Every structure is written in structure tokens, then in C-alpha cells.
Amino acid sequence: MLEVAGLQVAYGAIRAVRDVSLTLAEGELVTLLGANGAGKSSTLMCVAGALPAAAGSIRLEGKDVTSARPETMARRGVATVPETRDVFPDLTVDENLQLGAYTRRSDTQGIAEDRARMFEMFPVLAERYGQAAGTLSGGEQQMLVIARAMMSRPRILLLDEPSLGLAPTIVDQIFEMIAKLKSSGLTILLVEQNASKALAVADRAYVMRLGKIEAEGKAAEIAAATDFKALYLAG
Amino acid sequence: MSFFLQFMIDVLSLGGAYALMALGLVIVYGILRLVNFAYGELIMVAGYTMYLTSGSGLPWLVMAAVAVLMAVVAGVATDYIAFRPVRAKSVTAVLITSFAFSTLLQNAALLFISPRPRNVPLPEIFSETVQFAGVITPARNLITIAAAVVMLVLFSWLMRRTVLGIAMRAAATNFTMARMLGVPANLIISSAFAISGLLAGVVSMLWIGRIGAVVPGIGLEPLLIAFIATVIGGMRSLQGAVLGGFLLAFMDTTLNFTLPQDLLKFRDAFTFSLVILILLWRPQGLIKGPASGQRT
Amino acid sequence: MAKNFTTIAILSGLVLVMVIVTNLLGVRLFDRIAINLCIALVLVLGLQVFMGNSGILSFAHIGFMGVGAYTTAVLTIPIQMKGMSLPDLYPIIAGIELSPYVAILLGGLVAAAVAAVVSYPLMRLSDAAAVITSFALLVVLHTVMTHWSEVTNGPRTLFGLPRATDLNLAAGAAIVAIVAAVAFKESRTGLLLRSSRDDEVAAGAMGAHIARLRWQAFILGALFAGIGGAMWGHFITSFSPKAFFLKETFVILGMLVIGGANTVTGAVFGAIIVTVTFESLRALEAGINQANIFSEQVVGLTEIVLALAMIAVLVLRPGGLFATHEIGALLGRRARKKEDG
Numbered sequence: 001m002l003e004v005a006g007l008q009v010a011y012g013a014i015r016a017v018r019d020v021s022l023t024l025a026e027g028e029l030v031t032l033l034g035a036n037g038a039g040k041s042s043t044l045m046c047v048a049g050a051l052p053a054a055a056g057s058i059r060l061e062g063k064d065v066t067s068a069r070p071e072t073m074a075r076r077g078v079a080t081v082p083e084t085r086d087v088f089p090d091l092t093v094d095e096n097l098q099l100g101a102y103t104r105r106s107d108t109q110g111i112a113e114d115r116a117r118m119f120e121m122f123p124v125l126a127e128r129y130g131q132a133a134g135t136l137s138g139g140e141q142q143m144l145v146i147a148r149a150m151m152s153r154p155r156i157l158l159l160d161e162p163s164l165g166l167a168p169t170i171v172d173q174i175f176e177m178i179a180k181l182k183s184s185g186l187t188i189l190l191v192e193q194n195a196s197k198a199l200a201v202a203d204r205a206y207v208m209r210l211g212k213i214e215a216e217g218k219a220a221e222i223a224a225a226t227d228f229k230a231l232y233l234a235g
Numbered sequence: 236m237s238f239f240l241q242f243m244i245d246v247l248s249l250g251g252a253y254a255l256m257a258l259g260l261v262i263v264y265g266i267l268r269l270v271n272f273a274y275g276e277l278i279m280v281a282g283y284t285m286y287l288t289s290g291s292g293l294p295w296l297v298m299a300a301v302a303v304l305m306a307v308v309a310g311v312a313t314d315y316i317a318f319r320p321v322r323a324k325s326v327t328a329v330l331i332t333s334f335a336f337s338t339l340l341q342n343a344a345l346l347f348i349s350p351r352p353r354n355v356p357l358p359e360i361f362s363e364t365v366q367f368a369g370v371i372t373p374a375r376n377l378i379t380i381a382a383a384v385v386m387l388v389l390f391s392w393l394m395r396r397t398v399l400g401i402a403m404r405a406a407a408t409n410f411t412m413a414r415m416l417g418v419p420a421n422l423i424i425s426s427a428f429a430i431s432g433l434l435a436g437v438v439s440m441l442w443i444g445r446i447g448a449v450v451p452g453i454g455l456e457p458l459l460i461a462f463i464a465t466v467i468g469g470m471r472s473l474q475g476a477v478l479g480g481f482l483l484a485f486m487d488t489t490l491n492f493t494l495p496q497d498l499l500k501f502r503d504a505f506t507f508s509l510v511i512l513i514l515l516w517r518p519q520g521l522i523k524g525p526a527s528g529q530r531t
Numbered sequence: 532m533a534k535n536f537t538t539i540a541i542l543s544g545l546v547l548v549m550v551i552v553t554n555l556l557g558v559r560l561f562d563r564i565a566i567n568l569c570i571a572l573v574l575v576l577g578l579q580v581f582m583g584n585s586g587i588l589s590f591a592h593i594g595f596m597g598v599g600a601y602t603t604a605v606l607t608i609p610i611q612m613k614g615m616s617l618p619d620l621y622p623i624i625a626g627i628e629l630s631p632y633v634a635i636l637l638g639g640l641v642a643a644a645v646a647a648v649v650s651y652p653l654m655r656l657s658d659a660a661a662v663i664t665s666f667a668l669l670v671v672l673h674t675v676m677t678h679w680s681e682v683t684n685g686p687r688t689l690f691g692l693p694r695a696t697d698l699n700l701a702a703g704a705a706i707v708a709i710v711a712a713v714a715f716k717e718s719r720t721g722l723l724l725r726s727s728r729d730d731e732v733a734a735g736a737m738g739a740h741i742a743r744l745r746w747q748a749f750i751l752g753a754l755f756a757g758i759g760g761a762m763w764g765h766f767i768t769s770f771s772p773k774a775f776f777l778k779e780t781f782v783i784l785g786m787l788v789i790g791g792a793n794t795v796t797g798a799v800f801g802a803i804i805v806t807v808t809f810e811s812l813r814a815l816e817a818g819i820n821q822a823n824i825f826s827e828q829v830v831g832l833t834e835i836v837l838a839l840a841m842i843a844v845l846v847l848r849p850g851g852l853f854a855t856h857e858i859g860a861l862l863g864r865r866a867r868k869k870e871d872g
Contacts, residue, residue, distance in 0.1 A: 102402065
């Protein structure tokens with residue numbers, strides 16, 4: 001469904017992503033692992049259209065989307081949850097969700113149904129639906145942005161470090177959610193630093209280091225083979 | 236009592252105009268973080284449109300509608316000419332291109348129309364006076380208050396109840412994230428400029444209604460008012476702009492009544508000094524803008 | 532260090548060459564243009580000192596030019612003439628008549644003092660707020676100049692300044708300005724300002740410190756503006772508050788933007804290019820009007836062209852012609868490239 005080949009992403013003179021190739025088949029959950037600064041987020045944001053590719057190609061269902069703008073990717077069914085969470089803090093929880101469905105805004109019936117479903121899946125959001133999103137806790141905000149992404153009924157979900165900065169119990173909840181989404185058939189690309197959690201829910205994994213892919217394979221293989229301590233500390 | 240009422244009407248009508256001026260500026264700044272120096276010229280364009288259509292025999296409301304429409308067009312044109320080509324490059328670049336565009340428009344009016352003031356048709360109702368509760372005031376003031384209330388209510392409805400408004404508020408906080416949800420950047424920006432033009436057009440009808448004539452430099456004072464109201468209110472807050480506008484009107488009206496005759500001509504200097512004092516106390520303005528929201 | 536000297540040498544050299552050529556040619560018109568250019572250099576360099584180092588656009592600069600001009604006027608108009616030009620002038624000042632050279636310096640100092648008092652609150656504002664507040668400051672200075680009739684003769688023309696500015700004085704001031712601008716840029720204050728300009732986190736860490744640094748740069752810029760304004764007053768010998776408002780602001784800004792706000796070289800070249808263009812366009816406008824090509828007077832054409840030029844430069848080279856490197860550094864690089872290649 002998603003094919004990335006030879007991707008390069010640069011911030012001025014700094015090449016954050018040097019040569020990344022990966023694939024994502026429909027229904028798969030693929031995780032992108034690696035230490036801080038390995039280039040995982042940059043890869044994800046480039047796929048999302050938020051960062052320009054310096055070289056390489058990105059194909060979505062066969063179509064070339066390498067230089068597509070973020071709006072275009074959203075319209076093609078790609079939903080992104082960035083590392084920085086990026087709730088709209090002055091908008092209410094409800095307004096955030098409404099905006100998540102922007103690409104389907106004419107389908108008022110469907111949106112109402114989806115909103116109800118989100119409130120079922122995330123009861124805490126239902127409690128706070130009229131509150132400004134900026135007043136939510138970190139874990140609640142994470143749930144909000146995932147719910148917001150789901151409002152667009154995406155074909156692919158790009159998740160960037162959902163566990164970042166969250167307490168372990170909340171992290172468990174988030175990953176339960178991710179597992180549920182996967183089992184409902186959603187295709188997911190998950191960038192994570194928390195390797196064990198990610199590998200527990202993923203089908204396949206890629207390990208990145210200094211902008212390149214160092215290892216790839218089935219989740220179980222990667223879990224067994226890779227010396228994560230060395231990877232993270234050696235950078 | 237009647238003095239108090241008179242004072243209130245003065246403040247509310249001036250404040251209404253000021254608030255609309257400020258709002259038109261902030262709506263672009265909030266989303267783009269860019270100051271539109273050509274904003275005053277939107278008022279000028281509306282004024283000159285009125286002058287140019289004044290011989291047509293159309294009813295005033297129709298002419299006013301056309302003038303407002305031209306302001307909207309000019310607003311969107313500002314985006315395409317002065318902002319889009321340089322938006323990505325630097326904040327200073329945009330300040331200067333919009334300043335240059337402002338000079339361009341003013342000198343075009345100077346060159347192609349006239350440097351001398353030109354009369355603008357006004358509906359008779361503007362100059363009629365209304366009397367109630369011991370207060371005598373031009374109907375124009377009451378109309379201004381009414382128009383301001385209507386525009387503010389409409390604006391508030393747009394921002395809170397329509398998808399476009401919610402998208403614009405989201406874009407003002409985090410443009411990239413809004414785009415990742417599918418919100419088209421260009422539409423948002425053009426809408427902001429169009430709304431800015433709409434507000435400027437309406438203000439123009441009310442503001443020129445006080446003077447009765449238009450000159451190339453007519454946009455300077457409203458621009459300044461919008462600037463100061465915005466800075467007092469807090470640069471990116473819509474409510475702040477409205478509050479700043481009313482506060483500024485309050486200060487101006489109070490100074491009008493309290494300054495001795497020979498100091499009256501320095502009124503603007505006094506207002507500005509007061510504003511500086513406010514800024515010394517609260518450099519970020521009175522109302523906080525959209526928060527950056529991160530909590531972990 | 533060496534490249535700074537090279538920069539100063541080249542830029543000063545340009546000014547000197549211009550002085551020599553103008554003196555040789557002996558044409559009154561060129562004299563006028565050259566003096567105006569030198570005064571413009573002082574003004575633009577003052578703006579560069581603040582804008583180039585702090586990254587904040589200031590619209591108030593020309594206002595301080597006016598402060599300098601009116602200060603020197605009040606101090607140098609012959610006492611008998613003051614009775615006619617400034618009939619309501621306060622007795623304390625009415626009796627003073629100083630040498631223009633002293634008064635020019637005083638003009639600069641008064642401008643700097645006013646800047647010091649008024650501008651400190653601006654320095655703590657966010658960039659956009661600071662810019663538009665500086666715009667308001669320009670308007671307020673203009674309002675005061677227009678209405679403080681006792682000191683400025685109100686909106687009317689003030690006349691009677693002794694003509695003390697000749698090419699040598701103006702050129703000398705310009706060269707001093709060049710040296711001072713480069714020196715400030717490379718001083719600790721200048722370096723600190725520039726290093727934190729684009730980095731919000733660093734700026735935040737430096738907090739109030741940045742406000743003080745900006746303030747210092749602003750005061751220095753106002754000093755230049757005051758001196759430039761005073762010199763201009765002694766060149767033109769009569770002026771009104773209209774000379775210190777938007778049109779002049781636009782031209783000065785144009786010079787700096789087209790040349791490049793971040794470099795002293797940019798300020799100098801911008802002033803030269805815009806002055807030459809301006810004078811040519813003025814001549815063209817006058818020619819068109821004299822030849823009666825259009826039935827009405829053509830006015831404002833110069834400003835329109837300048838505006839279009841500014842927009843064009845900003846689209847194509849947003850940092851201006853000399854966006855990052857001073858001419859000393861650029862030549863140094865070329866020399867090194869030739870060595871390697």
C-alpha cells in the first residue's frame with residue numbers, strides 16, 4: 001500500500017534521513033524503531049507531506065506522492081498523529097474531533113456516528129467534550145489526537161511516538177487502543193522509541209540508525225536479534 | 236446622567252469602529268503571523284469606489300455594497316501580490332512588501348485620481364440627529380454601534396459555528412497540523428484576507444461617514460488604530476483585538492473630554508504614552524493569544 | 532578581523548572616490564546629490580545598526596531624524612531670525628546660538644536621549660508588536676513636531692538654519708558612520724544580538740538581557756539619525772514636519788532592504804543604488820512634466836517604481852543584495868577560491 005524508496009530528508013545542510021526504503025502492506029502494523037535522532041520522525045513527517053523529500057520516492061497505492069502537500073495526503077486517506085501531539089489547544093475536544101473529519105465534512109450523519117463511536121472508545125473524551133483541548137492531560141491529549149485522526153476514516157494511520165512522555169499505565173492504555181485499531185483492519189505505521197511495546201503489537205519492524213535502515217524483518221525476529229541497549233546508547 | 240449617556244455612546248460608537256478595524260488586522264496576523272501594512276488602503280479603496288460610483292444614481296446601499304466588495308477584492312489581491320511571493324522567505328520581507336504595496340496603492344490613487352480630497356456620498360440618515368434621555372447625538376453614531384454589533388456577532392458565529400471558522404482558528408494555532416487534517420492552506424489564507432477586506436469595507440463606510448471625503452492617505456489613521464488596539468489586546472487574540480479597540484476608544488474619548496484646549500492637539504501623543512505604560516506592565520498584551528498547548 | 536578592515540576600507544573608499552569625482556566635476560547638481568547621498572548613508576547606517584543586528588524592523592527612525600533637525604535648528608538659528616521664525620520660542624532657548632558643528636552633535640545626542648526614554652518598553656515586545664509600535668512612535672513624533680509650534684513653528688516651514696553642511700562634512704560623517712556600524716556589528720553587543728536573533732530558545736534564555744541589548748542598538752541608531760537629520764537641516768536650511776514622515780521612511784527602508792539589512796555593505800550599496808535611481812526618476816518625472824506629455828502633472832511615479840523594485844528584490848533575493856556577507860568577507864572568499872582552484 002505504501003512504498004518508500006531511497007528517501008532522503010534534509011534540514012538545510014543536515015541530512016536527517018539518508019536512505020530509507022520501506023513498505024507497508026494493507027492491514028499491517030509496521031513499526032519504525034531507533035534511538036533519538038535516528039531519523040524516524042523525519043521519515044514519518046515526510047510521508048505525511050509535512051517535510052519535503054530531498055531525494056527518493058513515496059508511492060501510495062501505486063501513485064507517486066513524493067511531493068504531495070499535507071492536505072493532499074489527508075485527502076488520500078493518510079491520517080497523521082505527530083510526535084508533538086498538536087491538539088488545537090483553544091478549540092474544544094468536540095471542535096478538535098469535528099476538524100478531524102474535515103475531509104468528510106459534508107457527511108454530517110457519518111460524522112455524528114463516528115463521534116459517538118469515538119466517545120465510546122475513549123470515554124474520558126466524552127466527559128470532556130466541551131473543554132478546551134489545552135487543558136487535557138498528556139494521556140488524554142494523546143487519546144484525543146488518535147480519535148481525531150480516526151474521524152477522517154483513514155486508510156493509513158501514521159503514529160509518531162504515541163508513548164512519549166506518558167506514564168506507564170497510560171502507555172499501556174494507548175497501546176491497547178493501537179492493538180484494537182489494528183485488529184479492526186487499519187494499516188498503521190508506528191514510530192516508537194519504546195521498542196518492546198511496539199514490537200508486541202507490530203507485524204514487522206525496521207530499525208533505523210543515523211538516517212539509514214539497519215535491520216528489518218518480522219517483529220519477533222527483530223525483538224530477538226537486535227541488541228537494543230547497544231543501539232540506543234551507541235546512537 | 237445625560238453626560239454619562241453621551242459619553243457611553245461616544246465610546247461605544249468609536250469603540251465599535253476601532254474594534255472592527257483591529258479585528259480585520261488580527262485575523263490575518265493570527266493565522267499568518269504576518270502584519271498587513273496595506274490594511275489601511277483597503278479602507279481607501281472602499282472610499283474611492285464610493286467616490287467613483289457616486290455619479291451612477293444607484294441607491295446608497297448598493298454603492299456601499301460595491302465598495303465593500305472592492306475592499307474584499309483588494310484584500311485578496313494583497314495576499315497574491317504582497318504576501319504569497321515572499322511568505323515563505325522571511326517575516327521582515329512581508330512587512331516591507333506590504334508597506335511597499337501600501338505606498339503603491341496610495342500613489343496610484345494620487346496619480347490616477349487626485350491628491351485632493353474627493354467627496355463621498357453619504358445617506359441623509361447619517362447626518363440626522365437623534366434625541367433621547369437628554370442626549371443629542373448624530374444618528375451615525377447609533378448606526379455605527381448597531382453595525383459593529385452585527386459584524387461582531389456575525390464574526391463570532393463564523394468563527395465558532397462554521398467549519399471554515401473552526402479551521403481558521405486551528406490554522407492560527409498550528410497551520411501544519413491543520414493541513415495534515417486536510418484543511419487547504421490557500422483557502423484559509425484567502426478567506427482570512429477576504430474577511431479582513433469585508434471588515435475594512437464596513438469600517439470604511441462608517442469611518443468615512445464621519446469625514447465625508449476620501450484622500451489617498453485616509454487609511455493611515457485606521458491602520459494606526461488597528462495596530463495599537465491589536466498590540467494592547469495581545470497580538471493574536473481575536474477577543475483581545477476587540478477589547479483593545481474599545482479600550483483605545485475609551486482612552487481617546489476620555490482624553491477628548493479632559494485635556495485642556497491647548498493640549499488637545501497632542502491627544503495622540505498622550506494616548507500613545509498610555510499605551511506604552513500598558514505595554515510596560517504587560518508586554519504580551521491584555522489577553523493571551525492561542526496557547527501553545529503542550530502538556531505531558 | 533582583517534575582513535572588517537577591508538570592508539571599512541572599501542566602503543570608505545567609495546565615499547572618498549565620490550567626493551573626489553564630485554569636486555573635480557564641479558557641477559552644482561552633483562554636489563547636491565553627493566551631499567544628500569552622504570546624509571542618506573548616515574541615516575541608513577543608523578537604521579542598519581538596529582535592524583541588522585536585532586532583526587526588528589523600526590519605522591521610527593525618521594522621527595529621530597526630525598528630532599535632530601529641530602534640535603539643531605533651535606540652537607543655531609541666529610537670534611534675530613528666531614524672532615521671525617520662532618516667535619513663541621521659550622526665552623531660555625531663544626537666547627542661545629551655537630556653532631552648527633556643536634549643534635549637530637547635540638542634535639544627535641538629544642535624539643538618542645529621546646530614544647532612550649521612549650523606546651525601552653518597545654524592546655520587550657514580541658517582534659511584530661515592536662514593529663507596529665515603532666510605527667506608532669513615528670506617528671507620535673510627527674504629531675509632536677507638527678503641533679509643538681513654540682519649538683518647531685508647527686506644520687509651517689521653519690527657516691533660517693545656517694548652511695553649514697558641505698560635502699566634506701557630510702562625507703566625513705558618512706565615513707565615521709561606516710566605521711561605527713562595522714564596529715558595533717562586531718562588538719560584543721552586536722554579536723550577542725545577532726546570535727540570539729533567530730534562535731528563540733537562546734533569546735528566551737537571555738530574556739531581559741536581550742531587551743537591554745536591543746535598547747542599546749536602538750539608541751545608537753537614533754544617534755545616527757539625529758546627526759543625519761541635523762546635517763540635513765544645515766544643508767537644506769528650511770524644512771517642515773512633513774519631511775519626517777512616511778515617504779522618507781519608505782525611501783530609507785527601501786535603501787536598506789534592497790541593499791541588505793544584515794550587512795553594512797548592504798546599507799551603503801542600497802543607499803547608493805536607490806539615490807541614483809531616485810534622482811534619475813525625478814529627472815524623468817520633471818522631464819515628462821515639462822514636455823507636457825500628459826495633460827496633468829505626473830507625481831508619485833518615483834514612489835511607485837521604488838515600491839515595485841522593493842517587492843521585486845524581496846521576491847528574488849529576500850535578504851537584499853548583500854544578504855549575509857560583508858564585502859570584505861566576499862572578496863576574501865573569492866581570493867581563497869582562486870588560490871584553491
